[in-house]
Amino acid sequence: MSAAIESREAYRAISLYAPKRAPCALDLSDNTNLWGMPPASAAALRSVTADVVTRYPAVYADELKEALAAYVGASPEMIVTGCGSDDVLDSAIRAFAEPGDRIVFPAPTFVMIPLMARMNGLEPIAIPLRGNLDIDAEAMIAARGRITYVCSPNNPTGTLASREAVERIIERSRGLVIIDEAYAEFAPESFVADACASGRVLLVRTMSKAFGLAGLRIGYAVGNTGIVAEVEKSRGPYKVNALAQRAALAALGEALPWVVERVGDALEARDRLSKSLSELEVFDVLPSSGNFVLAVVRKDSSLRASTLALGLANRGIAVRPFTDLPGIGDALRITVGPQEMMEQCLTALRQVIRAESAS
Numbered sequence: 001m002s003a004a005i006e007s008r009e010a011y012r013a014i015s016l017y018a019p020k021r022a023p024c025a026l027d028l029s030d031n032t033n034l035w036g037m038p039p040a041s042a043a044a045l046r047s048v049t050a051d052v053v054t055r056y057p058a059v060y061a062d063e064l065k066e067a068l069a070a071y072v073g074a075s076p077e078m079i080v081t082g083c084g085s086d087d088v089l090d091s092a093i094r095a096f097a098e099p100g101d102r103i104v105f106p107a108p109t110f111v112m113i114p115l116m117a118r119m120n121g122l123e124p125i126a127i128p129l130r131g132n133l134d135i136d137a138e139a140m141i142a143a144r145g146r147i148t149y150v151c152s153p154n155n156p157t158g159t160l161a162s163r164e165a166v167e168r169i170i171e172r173s174r175g176l177v178i179i180d181e182a183y184a185e186f187a188p189e190s191f192v193a194d195a196c197a198s199g200r201v202l203l204v205r206t207m208s209k210a211f212g213l214a215g216l217r218i219g220y221a222v223g224n225t226g227i228v229a230e231v232e233k234s235r236g237p238y239k240v241n242a243l244a245q246r247a248a249l250a251a252l253g254e255a256l257p258w259v260v261e262r263v264g265d266a267l268e269a270r271d272r273l274s275k276s277l278s279e280l281e282v283f284d285v286l287p288s289s290g291n292f293v294l295a296v297v298r299k300d301s302s303l304r305a306s307t308l309a310l311g312l313a314n315r316g317i318a319v320r321p322f323t324d325l326p327g328i329g330d331a332l333r334i335t336v337g338p339q340e341m342m343e344q345c346l347t348a349l350r351q352v353i354r355a356e357s358a359s
């Protein structure tokens with residue numbers, strides 16, 4: 001008998017990314033665009049001819065970079081794309097940190113970050129958010145990461161990092177500063193100008209959320225040309241496929257007004273959902289700058305996020321439960337969408353709360 005082949009040491013403690021996904025009638029769990037995909041992107045996909053599929057796509061997606069540059073107000077040399085922003089984040093981590101280095105991030109934040117840290121052999125250092133849910137800039141700087149990650153609006157809290165704290169981190173931390181703005185379109189402010197002006201910031205964005213193209217996997221980042229060139233090397237060629245490039249170009253061109261209108265719909269839906277959730281008197285709803293809300297389960301309600309999510313799942317609705325988030329407690333993250341979806345969710349949630357409170 002031969003010995004089992006061992007994977008790279010850092011991989012042995014890693015399991016696959018698998019938030020439980022039972023089939024459901026209404027999925028409010030992953031913050032995608034519930035209004036659909038941009039009509040011009042659908043048309044672009046329908047018009048694809050064989051040569052688009054049989055040939056390789058543009059190696060580094062130059063035309064897409066130009067469109068993204070115009071969209072964010074940078075030059076194409078300051079843009080790098082990837083197979084989803086997850087790929088851009090992973091490539092940046094690989095390009096700017098060695099195995100054994102530390103990556104510093106707030107807690108709670110995007111669950112993929114500690115996972116990507118381990119995949120790349122880095123030491124994940126989680127720094128709790130402050131009581132007001134801002135990032136703790138001083139503690140993050142003191143942790144001396146080779147990479148410091150900030151997510152604003154933050155997933156799952158929906159809250160913004162303050163400009164003062166982010167600027168302090170850019171000024172004083174060592175190594176690369178990654179700012180994840182997956183939800184930029186829903187937020188009142190962005191750090192894109194800081195990323196363009198600084199030589200050590202990589203600002204990461206995605207077309208999976210506001211742009212409604214999650215299934216096509218298109219992410220990008222903005223930064224100084226030197227940083228972007230290193231991330232592009234790390235990423236490798238052909239990472240954005242030909243169909244994705246076409247749909248993305250349509251979304252950034254002809255369909256941009258459609259996207260902007262849907263963002264407006266999402267902001268209205270967010271306010272309405274936050275208000276309705278508060279009226280249930282079992283949640284404290286955090287002020288959100290994303291297309292989702294975090295409903296924190298009140299400690300005196302004797303309800304748990306997992307049981308509420310299970311009750312909703314039994315009624316065909318998926319939300320994302322969090323158990324014991326540091327400094328926050330149990331919470332449900334709910335994606336905002338068209339009014340009838342929100343009504344369906346609220347009706348089911350009222351039933352679940354009534355059933356749980358009676359039991």
Ligand SMILES: *Cc1c(COP(=O)(O)O)cnc(C)c1O
Pocket residue numbers: 031083084085086087110151154155180182205206207208214217218219
């Ligand atoms: C959804 C999300 C992403 C991942 O986006 P993809 O481009 O689909 O990989 C990245 N960061 C945050 C904070 C997210 O919520």
